[in-house]
Amino acid sequence: QLPQALQPTDAGVSKSSHRTGMTVEDLKQAFLDNLFYDQGKFPALATQHDYYMALAYAVRDRLLQRWNQTAATYTAEGSRTVAYFSAEFLMGPQLGKNLTSLGIYDRVRDAIASLDLDLDALLDEEPEPGLGNGGLGRLAACYLDSLATLEIPALGYGIRYEFGIFQQDLQDGWQVEKTDKWLRLGNPWEIKRPEWGVEVKFGGHTDSYLDQDGCYRVRWVPEQTVMGIPYDTPLLGYQTATANTLRLWTAEAPESFNFESFNSGDYLGAVYEKMISENISKVLYPNDDSAQGKRLRLTQQYFFVSCSLRDMLRILIGQELPLEKFHEKFAVQLNDTHPAIAVAELMRLLLDEHHLNWESAWSITQRTFAYTNHTLLPEALERWPIDLFGQLLPRHLDVIYEINHRFIDEVRIKFPGDEARLARLSLIDESGERYIRMAHLACVGSHTINGVAALHTELLKQDVLQDFYAMYPHKFQNKTNGVTPRRFMVLSNAKLTNLITEKIGDQWVKHLDQLQQLEAFADDPDFQNTWREIKLSCKRDLAVFIQQQTGIVVDPHSMFDILIKRFHEYKRQHLDVLHIITLYNRIKANPDIDITPRTFIFGGKAAPGYWMAKLIIKLINSVADVVNRDPDVRGRLKVVFMKNFNVKLAQRLYPAADLSEQISTAGKEASGTGNMKFALNGALTIGTLDGANVEIREQVGAENFFLFGLTTEQVYKMRAEGYCPQDYYQANPELRLALDRIASGFFSHGDTEVFKPLLDGLMNHDPYFLLADYQSYIDCQKEVGLAFKDTARWTRMSILNTARTGTFSSDRAIQEYCDDIWNIQPVKVAQPDDVPTAV
Numbered sequence: 046q047l048p049q050a051l052q053p054t055d056a057g058v059s060k061s062s063h064r065t066g067m068t069v070e071d072l073k074q075a076f077l078d079n080l081f082y083d084q085g086k087f088p089a090l091a092t093q094h095d096y097y098m099a100l101a102y103a104v105r106d107r108l109l110q111r112w113n114q115t116a117a118t119y120t121a122e123g124s125r126t127v128a129y130f131s132a133e134f135l136m137g138p139q140l141g142k143n144l145t146s147l148g149i150y151d152r153v154r155d156a157i158a159s160l161d162l163d164l165d166a167l168l169d170e171e172p173e174p175g176l177g178n179g180g181l182g183r184l185a186a187c188y189l190d191s192l193a194t195l196e197i198p199a200l201g202y203g204i205r206y207e208f209g210i211f212q213q214d215l216q217d218g219w220q221v222e223k224t225d226k227w228l229r230l231g232n233p234w235e236i237k238r239p240e241w242g243v244e245v246k247f248g249g250h251t252d253s254y255l256d257q258d259g260c261y262r263v264r265w266v267p268e269q270t271v272m273g274i275p276y277d278t279p280l281l282g283y284q285t286a287t288a289n290t291l292r293l294w295t296a297e298a299p300e301s302f303n304f305e306s307f308n309s310g311d312y313l314g315a316v317y318e319k320m321i322s323e324n325i326s327k328v329l330y331p332n333d334d335s336a337q338g339k340r341l342r343l344t345q346q347y348f349f350v351s352c353s354l355r356d357m358l359r360i361l362i363g364q365e366l367p368l369e370k371f372h373e374k375f376a377v378q379l380n381d382t383h384p385a386i387a388v389a390e391l392m393r394l395l396l397d398e399h400h401l402n403w404e405s406a407w408s409i410t411q412r413t414f415a416y417t418n419h420t421l422l423p424e425a426l427e428r429w430p431i432d433l434f435g436q437l438l439p440r441h442l443d444v445i446y447e448i449n450h451r452f453i454d455e456v457r458i459k460f461p462g463d464e465a466r467l468a469r470l471s472l473i474d475e476s477g478e479r480y481i482r483m484a485h486l487a488c489v490g491s492h493t494i495n496g497v498a499a500l501h502t503e504l505l506k507q508d509v510l511q512d513f514y515a516m517y518p519h520k521f522q523n524k525t526n527g528v529t530p531r532r533f534m535v536l537s538n539a540k541l542t543n544l545i546t547e548k549i550g551d552q553w554v555k556h557l558d559q560l561q562q563l564e565a566f567a568d569d570p571d572f573q574n575t576w577r578e579i580k581l582s583c584k585r586d587l588a589v590f591i592q593q594q595t596g597i598v599v600d601p602h603s604m605f606d607i608l609i610k611r612f613h614e615y616k617r618q619h620l621d622v623l624h625i626i627t628l629y630n631r632i633k634a635n636p637d638i639d640i641t642p643r644t645f646i647f648g649g650k651a652a653p654g655y656w657m658a659k660l661i662i663k664l665i666n667s668v669a670d671v672v673n674r675d676p677d678v679r680g681r682l683k684v685v686f687m688k689n690f691n692v693k694l695a696q697r698l699y700p701a702a703d704l705s706e707q708i709s710t711a712g713k714e715a716s717g718t719g720n721m722k723f724a725l726n727g728a729l730t731i732g733t734l735d736g737a738n739v740e741i742r743e744q745v746g747a748e749n750f751f752l753f754g755l756t757t758e759q760v761y762k763m764r765a766e767g768y769c770p771q772d773y774y775q776a777n778p779e780l781r782l783a784l785d786r787i788a789s790g791f792f793s794h795g796d797t798e799v800f801k802p803l804l805d806g807l808m809n810h811d812p813y814f815l816l817a818d819y820q821s822y823i824d825c826q827k828e829v830g831l832a833f834k835d836t837a838r839w840t841r842m843s844i845l846n847t848a849r850t851g852t853f854s855s856d857r858a859i860q861e862y863c864d865d866i867w868n869i870q871p872v873k874v875a876q877p878d879d880v881p882t883a884v
């Protein structure tokens with residue numbers, strides 16, 4: 046019980062204007078105070094980074110007022126809470142986002158300008174917290190934004206990697222990786238909470254014993270202990286008082302020294318253990334859509350899941366709720382199988398540490414978890430060799446065997462005599478070396494399983510998870526992905542935001558469906574003009590940036606044709622390259638040919654061990670070198686590779702795009718989310734019927750979408766019937782010329798070896814059907830070129846793309862998760878009086 050004087054949340058807290066005030070004067074004073082008291086600098090010594098930090102802390106003070114208020118409200122009301130478990134959170138820079146959420150962007154700009162500083166330069170100082178690879182991690186970040194904005198109590202749980210996704214550099218057109226030291230200068234947004242640290246155990250063995258009541262129990266005798274220390278970051282909703290928490294765990298050694306080794310003079314041995322422990326949260330695995338059975342990876346997964354579940358039990362017990370109410374207090378979403386070990390860990394905690402019986406523990410577990418699948422690629426489905434698993438988590442292996450045993454009995458009852466089905470469904474893959482199938486554990490341990498786009502969910506049901514669908518049809522749902530308009534429109538495209546708000550008011554930011562009202566202006570010549578001017582102005586800004594970064598001069602009037610995403614063969618960046626080479630060849634054959642000028646912009650990282658993806662990056666840069674320098678081209682084609690694609694860079698690119706390239710092989714891209722960000726910013730899509738492209742096309746209308754390529758069924762059929770890429774090569778002179786040019790060394794200073802593996806792959810196997818889709822793509826690009834010349838038509842299509850993509854807001858997605866999976870309601874947090882009500 047708290048003393049009376051400390052009862053209210055903010056008892057005794059100074060509300061002096063420099064801590065919480067929102068006027069330009071208050072903000073300026075807060076900034077100056079922080080520079081002095083937190084950075085310990087006076088202006089003559091301060092660096093730009095000191096200024097950034099001073100401003101960040103000033104903004105954080107304003108967040109804390111709401112954060113504490115939110116925590117107090119949730120605690121008082123014992124609110125049901127979403128726990129979003131994710132190995133990745135690709136948050137992007139926080140300062141600008143928080144200014145937008147607080148509604149003080151312009152005031153802070155003024156406050157900073159009154160000190161002769163430039164807000165943009167300070168924003169630029171913030172290092173990117175790159176704690177994710179791509180779509181999956183960014184989706185988690187968009188979802189946290191929507192949860193706070195929709196006022197849903199939520200915690201994001203993950204790992205505080207000391208090194209995030211590597212920084213990509215280019216050397217002679219090849220990707221080279223550099224470590225990402227994002228924490229080097231400190232992170233002003235997080236607060237360390239050592240008092241909530243938890244112990245996590247690994248290794249050892251299990252044994253059984255009889256407890257005082259004569260009950261047979263299993264005990265885990267672990268070998269190693271590490272501490273998980275939480276770092277909390279407040280995440281404020283857009284113009285609400287709700288500030289939820291992102292809680293990321295760092296691994297520390299339980300003792301900084303092993304005193305035995307230390308005393309015996311083995312100083313290095315003494316600190317060795319500390320180093321081993323800290324390795325757990327050291328670095329993010331840089332693989333997107335692929336899994337390798339690496340011990341450290343499983344260790345990371347178990348580490349953060351165990352910390353998080355223990356933390357949730359602490360909260361539950363702190364609120365004096367019984368264990369039996371765990372699933373009523375928390376809805377846990379498993380973001381892919383990375384946290385799927387949570388199913389076994391919650392069972393272990395309930396059984397071994399809290400002594401529930403199996404049936405009760407299993408019932409709680411199944412009612413707690415829901416699982417999102419993010420991929421159809423077989424190489425991305427996580428499996429752990431039994432030996433490795435048993436060495437690290439012997440008790441969990443027992444628990445999984447028991448889950449499997451009971452599950453297989455269930456299958457036998459439903460499908461008697463179907464031994465092949467049992468083998469397919471088993472949590473243990475016994476076809477060769479024995480593995481644990483994490484997707485199976487997630488499916489059995491969850492009440493709901495969802496895909497991330499309509500097509501993807503259908504393919505899960507028919508293909509990848511068909512046996513689970515037969516077993517548990519009621520568990521399957523679709524939840525098409527979404528993106529936050531706060532970051533990917535309001536923050537990154539202020540010009541378009543202002544225009545839209547002038548026309549239809551400001552409610553669309555929280556109710557993105559309202560963009561539909563823009564349809565009324567799609568043919569209005571004045572509106573079209575303004576729309577075009579804004580796009581042009583965004584393109585000019587990008588052109589300046591491109592020149593600064595790469596030295597390449599691009600024409601803002603040319604079509605900005607952009608392909609940005611991780612490099613993967615299924616995403617087919619090299620198909621885009623074949624288009625570029627084809628246009629180039631046409632120019633070489635006929636220099637006066639009439640073609641629509643284009644600037645091709647690429648960005649994206651390749652997994653460091655993914656050699657073919659790296660070769661595709663090299664190919665783009667090699668083609669760029671030739672095309673950009675050839676006088677015959679007369680600047681009509683420019684090829685730009687923007688290095689180190691990340692959230693920061695993404696925010697510059699989406700607003701400036703005319704054409705969005707979404708050209709994966711049908712049936713391979715689970716959803717995509719970049720496709721949504723482009724369409725929202727008025728880019729037209731050229732794409733296949735893959736992932737969420739299908740739904741984007743349905744929404745914007747077939748006439749406002751450039752469709753090409755094989756359908757999923759056609760791809761499946763071709764694969765079954767035997768596909769021969771050579772036939773396409775032989776039959777198509779333009780395709781042949783494009784491939785031959787690469788082979789001849791034309792783009793590689795005469796080197797005929799370098800791209801050989803890529804070409805051999807295409808000619809002999811072509812598992813992603815580039816050659817089959819080539820002509821369809823080229824024809825479609827021709828239509829794109831013609832459409833771009835008809836500016837009124839293009840502008841109309843662009844407006845309609847923005848107007849009709851409101852459904853791809855992450856608010857819509859999160860609302861569906863709340864209604865159909867989590868069964869959770871918003872909780873109102875009282876707004877501090879001095880929050881401005883409009884942007």
Ligand code: CRA
Binds near residue numbers: 181182419497526714
């Ligand atoms: N790589 C899919 O490939 C999808 C995102 C988010 C991915 C994308 O198509 O948009 O997830 N899958 O749902 C994934 O990471 C492990 O699987 C991705 O980001």
